[in-house]
Amino acid sequence: MKAEHYVGGVFRADGRTFPLIDPVDGSELGTVPEAAPEVVDDAVTAARAALKGEWGALGDEDRAAALRRVADGIEARFEEFVAAEVADTGRPRAFAETVDVPRAVGNFRAYADLLYGRPERSYTTRIPGWSAGTGQALNYTVRRPLGVVAIISPWNLPLLLSTWKIAPALACGNAVVLKPSEETPSSATLLARVVHDAGLPGGAFNVVHGHGAGAAGEFLTGHEGVDAIAFTGESATGAAIMRNAADHVTPVSFELGGKNPALVFADADLDAAVDGTVRSTFTHSGQICLCTERVYVERPVFEEFAERLAARAADLHGYGPMISAEHRDKVLSYYRLAAEEGATVLAGGGAPAFGDERDGGFHVEPTVLTGLPETARTVREEIFGPVCHVAPFDTEEQAVGLANDSPYGLASTVWTRDLSRAHRVAPRVETGIVWVNCWNLRDLRTPFGGVKASGIGREGGEYSLDFFSEPVNVCIQI
Numbered sequence: 015m016k017a018e019h020y021v022g023g024v025f026r027a028d029g030r031t032f033p034l035i036d037p038v039d040g041s042e043l044g045t046v047p048e049a050a051p052e053v054v055d056d057a058v059t060a061a062r063a064a065l066k067g068e069w070g071a072l073g074d075e076d077r078a079a080a081l082r083r084v085a086d087g088i089e090a091r092f093e094e095f096v097a098a099e100v101a102d103t104g105r106p107r108a109f110a111e112t113v114d115v116p117r118a119v120g121n122f123r124a125y126a127d128l129l130y131g132r133p134e135r136s137y138t139t140r141i142p143g144w145s146a147g148t149g150q151a152l153n154y155t156v157r158r159p160l161g162v163v164a165i166i167s168p169w170n171l172p173l174l175l176s177t178w179k180i181a182p183a184l185a186c187g188n189a190v191v192l193k194p195s196e197e198t199p200s201s202a203t204l205l206a207r208v209v210h211d212a213g214l215p216g217g218a219f220n221v222v223h224g225h226g227a228g229a230a231g232e233f234l235t236g237h238e239g240v241d242a243i244a245f246t247g248e249s250a251t252g253a254a255i256m257r258n259a260a261d262h263v264t265p266v267s268f269e270l271g272g273k274n275p276a277l278v279f280a281d282a283d284l285d286a287a288v289d290g291t292v293r294s295t296f297t298h299s300g301q302i303c304l305c306t307e308r309v310y311v312e313r314p315v316f317e318e319f320a321e322r323l324a325a326r327a328a329d330l331h332g333y334g335p336m337i338s339a340e341h342r343d344k345v346l347s348y349y350r351l352a353a354e355e356g357a358t359v360l361a362g363g364g365a366p367a368f369g370d371e372r373d374g375g376f377h378v379e380p381t382v383l384t385g386l387p388e389t390a391r392t393v394r395e396e397i398f399g400p401v402c403h404v405a406p407f408d409t410e411e412q413a414v415g416l417a418n419d420s421p422y423g424l425a426s427t428v429w430t431r432d433l434s435r436a437h438r439v440a441p442r443v444e445t446g447i448v449w450v451n452c453w454n455l456r457d458l459r460t461p462f463g464g465v466k467a468s469g470i471g472r473e474g475g476e477y478s479l480d481f482f483s484e485p486v487n488v489c490i491q492i
C-alpha cells in the first residue's frame with residue numbers, strides 16, 4: 015500500500031518522505047509522504063471550498079446516502095483494509111477482521127441511520143425541531159455544521175478510531191481534514207480511495223500524512239481555517255493541541271489516556287473476573303486506551319485471583335508487538351522501573367525470545383506485577399502495554415478510593431454478583447465509562463469519553479452530533 019495525501023479530491027505524495035516500519039520484524043514496508051505546511055493549507059482550503067460548494071449544498075438524506083456508500087465501499091475492500099491494519103500495526107489478523115474493519119463499517123452506518131434512519135434500524139431522528147415560546151414569540155432551534163473539522167488519530171486502532179470521528183463529522187455536514195498517525199498511514203489512504211469511489215465531492219474529506227509536533231499535526235491544529243478539532247491520543251499531546259488551538263479559540267473534543275482500574279469483589283464470579291481481566295489487560299497487547307492497568311482485588315480472593323491472572327498471562331501466545339521500537343523501549347523501561355520500585359513480578363517482565371524473525375520486531379511479554387505502593391510511578395502513569403499491577407483491598411470504600419486516586423478517569427470495570435453493590439459503586443468511580451461484569455461491551459449510541467486527564471467531552475450517538483454541529487436558536491416575534 016502506497017501512502018498518499020488526498021486533498022480536494024486528488025491523490026498526491028509530493029515532498030519529503032519517511033520510512034514505514036513493520037513492527038513484527040523491524041523491516042521497511044514503504045515510505046510515507048510528510049505534509050509540508052502548504053499541503054495542510056491546501057487541504058484546509060479545499061475543505062472550505064467543499065462547504066461552499068456541492069458538499070455543503072447536500073441535504074441530510076443525501077449525506078446519509080453518501081455515508082452508506084462509504085460503508086459499502088469499506089466492506090467491498092474488506093481484505094485490503096484487513097491487510098493494511100495488519101501490516102501497519104502487526105496486530106493478529108483476527109483482530110482486524112472482527113474488530114477494526116467491521117467497526118469502521120458500523121461507524122458509518124450508525125451515523126447514517128442517526129442522521130436519516132431507515133425506520134427499521136433508526137434509533138432516533140434529528141429533524142430540526144421547534145418549540146412554542148411563551149408570549150409573543152416562536153422559538154425554534156436548527157443545527158448547522160461547524161465547518162472545517164481537523165481529526166487527529168492515533169496508531170492503536172487507526173481505522174476504528176478515525177472513522178469514529180469522521181462519520182459523525184460528515185453526517186453533520188462538516189468537511190474533514192484527517193491527519194492519521196505517522197505510524198499507521200495505510201488504512202487512511204485506503205479510506206480516501208473508498209470515499210473517492212463513493213463519489214463524495216472533492217474536499218469533503220481530505221487526508222494529510224505526517225508527524226505531530228512541529229509537523230503536519232501541529233500545522234493543522236493551529237490553522238486559522240480549522241473550526242473544530244477532534245483528537246484521540248496521549249493526554250500530553252491533547253494539552254499541546256489545546257495550547258496550539260487557543261489562539262483561534264478552536265473547540266476541541268478529546269479522548270485521551272487512562273490508567274484504568276478494575277475492582278474485583280470477593281462475591282464476583284471469579285472465572286468471569288479472571289477471563290474479563292485477561293481480556294481487559296492484554297487485548298491488542300494492552301494498546302487500547304480502555305485497557306486495565308490497575309487491578310484491585312478484595313483480600314479473601316486476592317491470592318487466588320493474582321495467581322490465576324499471572325498463570326493466564328504466562329500462557330498467552332500469538333499476541334502482537336508494540337507499535338514501534340520507541341514504544342517497546344518505553345514499555346520495557348516501565349518493566350525495569352517496576353523492579354526498581356520494588357515490584358514482585360508474577361508473570362513476564364521482559365521481552366520474549368522467539369528464535370525467529372519476530373526477534374527483530376517489537377514484542378514485550380504480558381506482565382503481571384504486585385507489591386507496589388500506590389505512589390509508585392508504575393501504578394500512576396499510563397504505560398500502554400500488556401501489563402497490570404494487582405493489589406488487595408479490604409472494604410468497598412477503600413476500593414472506590416483506590417480507583418479514584420488517579421489523575422486519569424477513562425474506563426473502569428467492576429466485578430461483583432451483588433446488584434446493590436454494583437449500583438452503589440458504579441456512579442462513585444470517577445471514570446467516564448464503568449463496565450460491570452464485562453469490558454468494552456460497546457453500544458455506539460452511548461456517551462464515550464473520559465473525565466480528569468482522560469478527555470474533554472463525549473462522543474457516540476447524539477453526543478457526537480452535538481459536538482460536530484452548532485445549535486442556532488431562531489426567535490420570531492409574532
Ligand SMILES: NC(=O)C1=CN([C@@H]2O[C@H](COP(=O)(O)OP(=O)(O)OC[C@H]3O[C@@H](n4cnc5c(N)ncnc54)[C@H](O)[C@@H]3O)[C@@H](O)[C@H]2O)C=CC1
Nearest residue numbers: 167168194195225226227231232247248251270271303398
Ligand atoms: N487512545 C489513547 O489513549 C492513546 C494513547 N497513546 C499514548 O501516547 C503515547 C505516544 O503515542 P503517540 O502515537 O506518539 O501518541 P500521540 O498522542 O503523540 O499521537 C497521536 C496523534 O497525535 C499526533 N500529534 C502528536 N503531537 C502532536 C501535536 N503537537 N500537534 C498535533 N498533533 C500531534 C500524532 O502525529 C498522532 O497522529 C503512547 O505510548 C501511549 O501511551 C497513544 C495512542 C492512543
Ligand SMILES: O=C(O)/C=C/C=C(\O)C(=O)O
Nearest residue numbers: 170246301302303304456
Ligand atoms: O484506544 C482508544 O483510544 C479507544 C478505543 C475505543 C474503542 O475500542 C471503541 O470505541 O470501541
